[in-house]
Amino acid sequence: MTPKIKIRGLKKSFGPKTVLDGVDLDVMPGTAMVVIGGSGTGKSVLIKSILGLVTPDAGSIEIDGEDVLTVSRSRAKQRRAQIGMLFQAGALFDSIPVWENVAFGLLAEKKIPRKTARHKSIEILAQVGLDATVADLSPAELSGGMQKRVALARAIASSPKIMFFDEPTTGLDPIMGAVIDGLIVDCVKTLGSTSIAITHDMASAVRIGDTAAMLYNGKITWTGPAATLLTTDNPLVDQFTHGRREGPIRMALRK
């Protein structure tokens, strides 16, 4: 089967620091991939490269066989419209109410009337367990968990074929984290999307992912079923998932 997303030899440096050093990764259609790795190992850069927010130094990124790094700007914009993204801190727009945040992509892409967009966004908010009373609130008036749900609602609003989740449970208590994970799984399955999530939260990784990959030293060093993350004998994954101080991963405490 042809991968939905195929990444080959992806490299990216910021000044002297090499973040991605030849990443190869395949994500099959309709599957949920979880990428794990330490802080600063380039997980977010990887997702931002696929989204076109960061320009890689070398390598290729194919979606449905089309290299997204070489397509025209208009085609890249079309591609981006098929991708939903849940940012780590939600990245909700403070200056507009919740419903407009959710309907932002619909208003921008499909030019639907504002009244219809508001109605649609209330339906989508219901899918993530929020009622219509939050629609007219400002994002700043919501709790962290509710903001995450609104951000998820915004990400799924245009029924994207591909979804990215950047640390979806960061900053949430374990119960709210599990709720968000459940919503993510439901949304991805309902839409039949292909997804990539990056996380440090191993419980979340096992819940969300079908497959998992570990990013270390700028390369994918392990891939396997997400269910085996906690039992694999790969020493890098074993140390990381169990949070052991001793092992092959050395944290640079001082530069």
Added chain:
Amino acid sequence: MNPILNLIAAIGAAVLNGLGFIGELAIFAATGLLGVLTPPYYPRQVGRSLMEIGFYSLPVVSLTALFTGMVLALQSYTGFSRFNAESAIASVVVLSVTRELGPVLAGLMVSGRAGAAMAAELGTMRVTDQIDALTTLSTDPMKYLVAPRLLAGIIAMPLLVVIADILGVLGGFLVASLKLGFNPNTYLISTFSNLRQDDVVSGLIKAAVFGFIIALMGSFNGYRSKGGAQGVGAATTSAVVSASILILALDYILTQLLFTK
């Protein structure tokens, strides 16, 4: 390495950085202006920016203009009374306010208020991924965030300066008639008989340019900010300082270009 070569290398690096900065600013300004002229247009964003730059700056600009006009009348009197030229005070006040002080002081005040707010808002949006989120939602951040602010700056500043001109002249009038003993009618006749259309127009042209500069520097510094709260703070400071310096420098250039005898 040879210390002289080190010095030359440092100077070279600084020049290259400076040229790079100017190039980046020019591209940013051109892209923003192109966004003003080409669809999609965001009238709600323009309206919001007009409120931010224009309406909410009204109190501070009004007070600045009023007090400046009052001080100008007093100071002019001190000087002109020494050679019996008190009758020129009305002309000095109205010409100083409309041609020079109105646009420059309004520009500096708006830069400190709206320019700083703009840089802080866009800077926060940058460091909290909101600008990236716009891109993922099929929206060009330059068109959605920057172009409306540039347009609002160009529109709002001349409107503010019209009000500043009126209040500056009013301040001078109040001091002249209530404190310095001028006949109010004579003062007003003297004010308007010496005021020409191009005095006001040259001030408004300056105001439009200053409005563009304030919005440009606020947007540019905010848009490029990085590094969390400290980066946003630095962007805000940089926006105000750079806009203020550019306003003063451009004021001279524009005065030279619009100079009439």
